[in-house]
Amino acid sequence: GAVVSQHPSWVICKSGTSVKIECRSLDFQATTMFWYRQFPKQSLMLMATSNEGSKATYEQGVEKDKFLINHASLTLSTLTVTSAHPEDSSFYICSARDPPEQYFGPGTRLTVT
Amino acid sequence: AQSVSQHNHHVILSEAASLELGCNYSYGGTVNLFWYVQYPGQHLQLLLKYFSGDPLVKGIKGFEAEFIKSKFSFNLRKPSVQWSDTAEYFCAVRDSSASKIIFGSGTRLSIRP
Numbered sequence: 324g325a326v327v328s329q330h331p332s333w334v335i336c337k338s339g340t341s342v343k344i345e346c347r348s349l350d351f352q353a354t355t356m357f358w359y360r361q362f363p364k365q366s367l368m369l370m371a372t373s374n375e376g377s378k379a380t381y382e383q384g385v386e387k388d389k390f391l392i393n394h395a396s397l398t399l400s401t402l403t404v405t406s407a408h409p410e411d412s413s414f415y416i417c418s419a420r421d422p423p424e425q426y427f428g429p430g431t432r433l434t435v436t
Numbered sequence: 437a438q439s440v441s442q443h444n445h446h447v448i449l450s451e452a453a454s455l456e457l458g459c460n461y462s463y464g465g466t467v468n469l470f471w472y473v474q475y476p477g478q479h480l481q482l483l484l485k486y487f488s489g490d491p492l493v494k495g496i497k498g499f500e501a502e503f504i505k506s507k508f509s510f511n512l513r514k515p516s517v518q519w520s521d522t523a524e525y526f527c528a529v530r531d532s533s534a535s536k537i538i539f540g541s542g543t544r545l546s547i548r549p
Contacts, residue, residue, distance in 0.1 A: 355535050366526060367480075367539045416480065420535055423468070423487060429479040 325351050327419045329428040336407055336435055343403045344431045346417030352397035353419035358390070361414040361430070373400045407435045438463035440529050440540035448546045449517055457512040457543050459501075459527030469510040470528040470537065471501055480526070486510065487532075497521070519549045 326349040336342050346356055354375045359367040371381045371392050379392035389411075391403040400419075404411055416430040441460045449455060461467060471483040484495025491503040501512045510527060527540040 357536060359539075364544075366542045369536055369538065372536055418537070422535075425530075425535075425537055427472075427480045427482075 325349070325419075325421055325424065325426045327417065327426045327428040329415075329417055329431050331431060332429065333432040334434070336433070338408055338435055339406055341403055341405045342407055342433060343401055344415055344417075344433070346400045346402070346419070346428055348398045348419040348421070348426070351419070351421045353400075353421060354397060355420040356394060356400040357418040357420070357425075358392060358400075358402050359416040359418065361416060363414075367416060370402075404433065407433070409435045411435050438467065438529050438531055438538055440527050440538055442525075442527050442540035442543050444543045445541070446544045446546065448548065450548045451519055452516050455512070455514040455517045455521075455545070457525055457527075457545070459510045459512065459540060460508050461510065461527075461529040462508065463529065463531060466532040468530040468532050469501075469503060470530070471495065471499070471510070471512050472526045472528060472539075474524045474526065474542075476523065483512070483525075517545075517547050519547045521545060522547045 328347045330345045356373040358370045361367045370385045371379045373379045373392045373394040375394045381387045394400040412435045414430050417428045439462045443458050469486040472480045483499050484493050486493045486503045494500045525543045528537045530537045
């Protein structure tokens with residue numbers, strides 16, 4: 324099946340710094356990618372929908388200036404957590420759509436100290 | 437907007453017991469339905485999906501689910517669970533005209549050996 328990769332798989336950063344997470348579709352082109360967030364022992368919450376070549380669509384309550392999404396190519400979307408704080412510590416999961424299928428990446432664990 | 441309800445937050449069973457996890461969704465149109473599993477410390481895996489056709493869907497590892505349109509339900513079943521089925525199970529729905537997948541709150545399944 325199709326593969327979605329994320330890099331890094333885990334990252335620790337200091338409060339106030341920014342962190343970039345990459346999501347790649349390895350063997351297919353994805354015009355649409357999604358970013359989810361999962362807190363410990365909770366479900367996946369959709370943060371935003373990323374469309375190649377256009378602005379991302381954010382879900383209600385998600386700060387677009389804090390979570391910057393760039394979908395610059397058909398195989399790469401990036402999520403930048405700006406001025407990260409401890410409450411941003413979470414598991415970030417991306418997903419790429421290859422209609423009608425949708426494939427999930429392995430996730431990136433972010434810890435902000 | 438669509439939503440997904442999983443009423444069982446934590447289910448505890450003994451090995452060889454039968455399993456049924458409930459999932460209800462709210463959306464009046466045509467939907468795609470999914471069950472995902474997340475084993476401890478691992479990333480999301482697709483168990484099975486329903487797009488159209490036979491409402492009884494068979495997935496991996498002996499799991500199956502039945503789509504009952506009149507009840508807006510897509511319950512997951514397995515006739516005989518194993519200790520290795522211990523995991524978090526997520527039901528998810530996608531409006532077939534849209535692209536984003538929305539997840540339920542998840543059900544934690546614990547199997548006593």
